[in-house]
C-alpha cells in the first residue's frame with residue numbers, strides 16, 4: 001500500500017511538472033486497501049490478476065515489478081509495452097498479468113478464457129483468476145457477458161468491484177438502479193460479498209474467503225467494496241463534482257491512514273517502523289525512476305511496424 | 319466421394335481437433351446440436367469436452383477465446399451468423415488484433431463468420447464483414463471461394479499464430495461440391511487465377527468468384543477471354559498476382575458482395591492505380607452491392623448484390639472503353 005501510494009504521488013508530481021510523462025496519470029489513492037487485499041492473496045505463477053486503472057497496489061502485491069509501471073509511464077523502450085501502450089495499459093499476459101485494454105468490462109471474459117484453457121488442458125489446479133472493475137464498468141455489456149459466461153462454466157473467477165461512488169463524474173444513481181451492486185451476484189448465480197473498501201483487515205478477510213471458495217470449486221465470487229476515489233478520475237481532473245459532504249464523510253477517509261492507525265493501535269508496528277516503511281518505499285521509487293530515466297526511448301526507425309506475429313504475412317501496401 | 323463446401327469446413331475442424339489437442343471450438347448451439355448450419359455435426363461426440371456451447375454473448379465468446387489463446391489453446395469461435403460478430407467487434411478489433419503488438423504474446427484464434435447473402439435472409443442474416451475487419455491492423459481475413467480452400471485455408475488458419483477472421487459463404491455451403499480434397503493448396507496470402515484470360519481481369523473473392531466465372535463464360539461466347547482472380551485472402555492482399563494479371567489484360571473490374579463505400583474492392587483498385595497505372599488501358603471499375611441494407615425478398619435481394627448478369631454488363635462497358 002505504502003509503496004503504491006508513494007509511487008503514485010511521485011507519478012502525479014512528474015505529471016504536474018510536465019515533460020517526462022506522456023499521456024494521462026490515473027491513480028488508485030483511496031483504493032489501495034481493497035486492491036492490495038486481493039493482489040496480496042493471489043500468487044504469481046499460479047493465479048491471474050487483471051487489475052485496472054486503480055490497482056497499482058494490487059499489482060505490486062501480486063508481483064508486478066515496479067519498473068513495469070515506471071517504464072510504461074515514462075515510455076521506456078525496455079518496458080513490457082515498449083512505448084506501444086502507456087500508463088495503466090500494461091501487463092505480462094504469460095505471467096498472469098493480462099494487459100488491460102481501455103474498454104471497460106472486456107477483461108472479464110479474457111480472464112475467464114485463461115481459466116477455461118487451463119481447465120481444458122487439465123492444469124487448472126487450484127488457480128483462480130481475478131478481474132477488477134469499477135462501479136461504472138459493471139454497466140457494460142461486456143461485464144455482463146463475461147460474468148455470465150464464467151458463471152455458466154463455474155470458473156474460479158474473482159470479480160472485485162471497487163465502488164468508489166463515481167464513474168468519472170457520474171454518480172451511482174445515474175449508473176444503476178439496483179439498491180446495491182452486490183444484489184446482482186444472485187442474478188448471475190454467483191456468491192457475493194460486501195465490504196468496507198477502506199478497511200484493510202476486512203478486505204483481507206473477505207478476499208481470503210472468496211478466493212478459498214473459488215479455489216474449492218464454488219464458481220465465480222463477486223466482492224463489492226465501497227470506498228471513495230481520493231482524487232480526480234485522472235490527474236487532469238479536480239473532482240469538483242464530488243460534494244464536500246461526501247469527501248468529508250466516513251466514505252472519504254484515507255484507507256492508508258486507517259491501516260496505519262490500526263497497525264499502531266494493535267501494536268503491529270511502531271511510528272518509527274511506519275516512517276521507515278515510507279522511507280524505504282521512497283527509495284525504491286527513486287531507484288526505479290532513476291533507472292527508467294537512463295533507458296532508451298522507443299525509436300521509430302527501429303520499430304518493426306508490424307502488427308502480425310507471422311512475419312511472412314505482410315500486406316504489400318507501401 | 320463428393321464433398322460440399324460446408325462439409326469441408328466440418329472436415330477441416332475434425333482434422334484440426336484430431337491433429338492438435340490445443341484446439342477447441344466455441345459457439346452457440348454447436349455441441350450436440352451440431353450448429354445452426356451443422357458445421358460441427360457430430361464433433362462434440364467425437365471430441366468430448368472440446369466442442370462447447372456458449373451463451374449468446376459474442377463479446378464474451380471472443381474475449382474468452384483470446385484468454386484461452388494466451389494460455390496456449392487454439393480456439394475456433396463459430397459466430398452463428400457473421401452479422402452477429404458486430405456484438406463481438408470490440409474484442410476482435412481492440413483485444414485480439416492488438417494483443418501481439420502490445421504485449422508480444424500472439425493471439426492464435428480463428429473466428430468463423432457464416433457470411434453473405436442467401437435469398438430470404440434479410441438485413442441481419444446476410445452481411446459480409448470482411449472489409450470492416452480488414453480495416454484493422456493485426457487481423458488476417460480469409461475468404462475461401464472453393465471447397466478446397468474452405469478446407470485448407472481453415473486448417474492453415476488454425477495453425478497461424480495470428481487472429482484470423484474466416485469468412486465462409488453461406489450461399490456456397492450446399493451448392494458447391496468437390497470430388498475430393500487435394501492434399502495441399504496455395505498458402506495464406508496467395509491469390510489464385512481461377513480462370514485465365516487476356517481481355518480483362520476480374521478480381522473477386524468468396525461467392526463472387528463464381529458469379530464472375532459465370533460472367534466470363536457468357537462473354538466467351540462473344541469471343542472475350544476474361545481472367546478471373548480469386549483473392550482467397552483479402553488481408554493480406556496478394557497485390558503481385560493482381561498486378562501481373564492486369565499487366566496481361568490492361569483492364570480491371572473488382573467485384574465484392576459487401577457494401578460499396580470503401581472496402582476490399584476500393585483497396586484493390588487503389589493499389590492497382592498506384593502501382594500499375596501504366597498497365598491500365600481503361601479506368602478500373604468496381605462492383606459491389608447497393609448502398610442499402612440487404613433486402614429480404616429474393617427479387618430485391620438478387621438485384622441488390624452483384625450477379626453474373628450485372629458483372630457481364632459492367633465488363634461490356636469496360637471492354638468497350
Ligand SMILES: Cc1ncc(C[n+]2csc(CCOP(=O)(O)OP(=O)(O)O)c2C)c(N)n1
Nearest residue numbers: 054102103104134135136137164166167168
Ligand atoms: C467501454 C468504455 N466506455 C468509456 C470509457 C471511458 N472511461 C474510462 S474510465 C471511465 C469511468 C470508469 O468508472 P468506474 O468503472 O466506476 O471506475 P473508476 O474510474 O471509478 O475506478 C470511463 C467512462 C471506457 N474506458 N470504456
Ligand SMILES: [Mg+2]
Nearest residue numbers: 134135166167
Ligand atoms: Mg467508479
